[in-house]
Amino acid sequence: xxxxxxxxxxxxxxxxxxxxxxxxxxxxxxxxxxxxxxxxxxxxxxxxxxxxxxxxxxxxxxxxxxxxxxxxxxxxxxxxxxxxxxxxxxxxxxxxxxxxxxxxxxxxxxxxxxxxxxxxxxxxxxxxxxxxxxxxxxxxxxxxxxxxxxxxxxxxxxxxxxxxxxxxxxxxxxxxxxxxxxxxxxxxxxxxxxxxxxxxxxxxxxxxxxxxxxxxxxxxxxxxxxxxxxxxxxxxxxxxxxxxxxxxxxxxxxxxxxxx
Amino acid sequence: xxxxxxxxxxxxxxxxxxxxxxxxxxxxxxxxxxxxxxxxxxxxxxxxxxxxxxxxxxxxxxxxxxxxxxxxxxxxxxxxxxxxxxxxxxxxxxxxxxxxxxxxxxxxxxxxxxxxxxxxxxxxxxxxxxxxxxxxxxxxxxxxxxxxxxxxxxxxxxxxxxxxxxxxxxxxxxxxxxxxxxxxxxxxxxxxxxxxxxxxxxxxxxxxxxxxxxxxxxxxxxxxxxxxxxxxxxxxxxxxxxxxxxxxxxxxxxxxxxxxxxxxxxxxxxxxxxxxxxxxxxxxxxxxxxxxxxxxxxxxxxxxxxxxxxxxxxxxxxxxxxxxxxxxxxxxxxxxxxxxxxxxxxxxxxxxxxxxxxxxxxxxxxxxxxxxxxxxxx
Numbered sequence: 001x002x003x004x005x006x007x008x009x010x011x012x013x014x015x016x017x018x019x020x021x022x023x024x025x026x027x028x029x030x031x032x033x034x035x036x037x038x039x040x041x042x043x044x045x046x047x048x049x050x051x052x053x054x055x056x057x058x059x060x061x062x063x064x065x066x067x068x069x070x071x072x073x074x075x076x077x078x079x080x081x082x083x084x085x086x087x088x089x090x091x092x093x094x095x096x097x098x099x100x101x102x103x104x105x106x107x108x109x110x111x112x113x114x115x116x117x118x119x120x121x122x123x124x125x126x127x128x129x130x131x132x133x134x135x136x137x138x139x140x141x142x143x144x145x146x147x148x149x150x151x152x153x154x155x156x157x158x159x160x161x162x163x164x165x166x167x168x169x170x171x172x173x174x175x176x177x178x179x180x181x182x183x184x185x186x187x188x189x190x191x192x193x194x195x196x197x198x199x200x201x202x203x204x205x206x207x208x209x210x211x212x213x214x215x216x217x218x219x220x221x222x223x224x225x226x227x228x229x230x231x232x233x234x235x236x237x238x239x240x241x242x243x244x245x246x247x248x249x250x251x252x253x254x255x256x257x258x259x260x
Numbered sequence: 261x262x263x264x265x266x267x268x269x270x271x272x273x274x275x276x277x278x279x280x281x282x283x284x285x286x287x288x289x290x291x292x293x294x295x296x297x298x299x300x301x302x303x304x305x306x307x308x309x310x311x312x313x314x315x316x317x318x319x320x321x322x323x324x325x326x327x328x329x330x331x332x333x334x335x336x337x338x339x340x341x342x343x344x345x346x347x348x349x350x351x352x353x354x355x356x357x358x359x360x361x362x363x364x365x366x367x368x369x370x371x372x373x374x375x376x377x378x379x380x381x382x383x384x385x386x387x388x389x390x391x392x393x394x395x396x397x398x399x400x401x402x403x404x405x406x407x408x409x410x411x412x413x414x415x416x417x418x419x420x421x422x423x424x425x426x427x428x429x430x431x432x433x434x435x436x437x438x439x440x441x442x443x444x445x446x447x448x449x450x451x452x453x454x455x456x457x458x459x460x461x462x463x464x465x466x467x468x469x470x471x472x473x474x475x476x477x478x479x480x481x482x483x484x485x486x487x488x489x490x491x492x493x494x495x496x497x498x499x500x501x502x503x504x505x506x507x508x509x510x511x512x513x514x515x516x517x518x519x520x521x522x523x524x525x526x527x528x529x530x531x532x533x534x535x536x537x538x539x540x541x542x543x544x545x546x547x548x549x550x551x552x553x554x555x556x557x558x559x560x561x562x563x564x565x566x567x568x569x570x571x572x573x574x575x576x577x578x579x580x581x582x583x584x585x586x587x588x589x590x591x592x593x594x595x596x597x598x599x600x601x602x603x604x605x606x607x608x609x610x611x612x613x614x615x616x617x618x619x620x621x622x623x624x625x626x627x628x629x630x631x632x633x634x635x636x637x638x
Contacts, residue, residue: 100603116294118327125330126294132361145603164294164325195354196325 008070010035010167010199011056016065018048018055024063025051028226031218038193038200038213040233043220044248049203052220053171056201057091058082087115090160091169096152098144104131104155105140111162130158134188150181157188167199168192174206186212207251219245271322275335277302283313284344286335289320292328301335307343314339319350333362398595405517414518424527428489429535436481440539443476444468444546452555461555465565468547473574477540479626481532482585486618490593493524494614497597498607525590532586533579540578573638581629585622592618
């Protein structure tokens with residue numbers, strides 16, 4: 001399911017400033033992510049991509065500005081609402097962030113045990129199904145240390161999918177994966193988006209993934225500490241008014257003033 | 261297609277069967293989400309003559325998520341057991357794709373479930389044997405490392421050593437002082453009850469000073485540092501191993517034993533005797549407090565008796581013990597850290613087992629010392 005402009009944005013930020021300990025590293029972020037859209041957060045190293053992601057999921061409070069999920073404000077002032085929104089959100093961390101003392105099946109079953117009232121056999125059936133979705137159906141009894149990095153990411157994705165979230169966040173999904181595994185993961189992401197209509201937000205600088213998956217992307221610029229442009233990556237690559245973005249997406253070395 | 265869980269509170273799921281028509285039909289209605297209980301699958305009659313296909317009708321489904329896939333899969337299995345093929349009508353378009361992913365799960369149970377008592381016992385035995393062999397290898401490497409230190413060829417950072425010295429003395433001194441003071445206090449009270457029966461109150465000074473210098477000073481310091489520093493060594497080295505830092509040292513041509521273990525061994529073997537001596541003094545202070553406060557002994561009497569009771573042999577035996585305890589704590593902490601796996605859990609386990617193993621060996625070593633000193637009349 002691709003972006004649908006008739007619906008209100010699934011996630012929206014207004015004049016958002018992000019950073020640590022009240023000190024902004026990036027401000028003026030105004031983005032609206034549509035329901036069912038695959039949206040990339042891109043930019044050079046140290047531009048605050050991961051910080052923006054962590055702010056959107058409430059791990060870091062915003063320095064200023066607001067975040068809305070649908071019509072609801074996402075703010076730590078309302079922890080009940082925040083936790084309700086987060087239950088409808090799945091996050092895949094860089095290394096998978098699996099619990100090492102649990103098998104893959106137990107990892108995926110954990111959120112179901114806590115947040116649903118289903119019986120044990122139903123929970124296990126759902127957990128196995130989620131692992132099957134990421135092609136780990138044969139490894140449900142394995143522990144995280146027994147599987148490869150790519151499998152850990154997929155298992156992390158299965159856990160993120162456990163509660164059938166309507167929004168999925170990915171932090172550098174391709175990092176540390178070989179091109180084939182990375183492509184496989186991209187295909188899984190696309191399939192999830194198309195079959196379940198999940199809104200997907202990805203932090204990445206993997207150009208191939210950006211061009212294959214992204215409906216739109218926001219480019220964050222470390223030099224000006226502001227968002228530079230939001231748009232379709234292919235259009236930005238060829239027609240962006242910012243040379244820096246064209247260089248980034250064409251993998252060229254920037255030679256002139258970065259803010260132009 | 262996406263569901264809104266907030267509005268689905270009163271939405272129940274139901275599966276109804278109609279068997280009379282040419283094609284049996286199963287109608288799904290309501291909400292099939294993970295927040296709703298699974299609907300009961302109706303009893304399916306045997307296929308009548310001419311019946312081979314069953315219809316699943318999903319046109320009355322209000323909300324759904326992967327819960328529907330599992331329930332649909334179960335219904336499909338139930339029907340195929342009765343000899344029916346199934347056809348989906350009125351379901352969302354992507355359901356066939358999602359349903360196709362239900363067959364890839366491995367139903368096998370974990371291999372450990374099939375193990376019996378003998379297997380597990382054997383496993384633990386082998387593990388213990390490998391642990392013992394590993395420790396012998398570790399000691400061998402360590403001896404080589406000490407050899408390099410003596411020859412002046414060991415590579416480590418002096419700043420690391422200074423930091424470790426400060427960490428194991430400066431930061432531990434408060435707790436060592438407090439615990440030893442209280443130990444001296446307890447010894448004095450226990451002694452006072454017995455000795456006062458014979459009018460021999462003044463011998464409390466002998467009891468406390470000899471006990472603190474020969475036994476308790478070194479032992480209490482050893483136990484405190486095993487908990488405080490030994491576990492920290494195991495956790496630090498375990499995390500470094502998980503982060504490939506030990507491999508990095510190896511590939512740079514630096515022995516991890518020289519760089520990591522040696523400074524820790526030096527730090528603890530130097531600081532433990534000093535701390536044990538201070539602990540003994542603190543214990544004597546505890547005894548003094550009780551004697552002066554509760555037993556009508558003057559401070560000068562107590563100190564006089566203490567100074568005559570401490571023989572050089574008591575002081576030396578305490579110092580020797582604390583030196584050995586220092587070696588035990590440093591080696592156990594480092595050995596456990598180096599043997600840790602890469603997961604958070606195994607680093608935690610390494611820290612715990614460093615403390616437990618150190619304390620056990622401290623007590624065993626103390627018992628051996630007691631036997632030896634007794635044999636040689638020290």
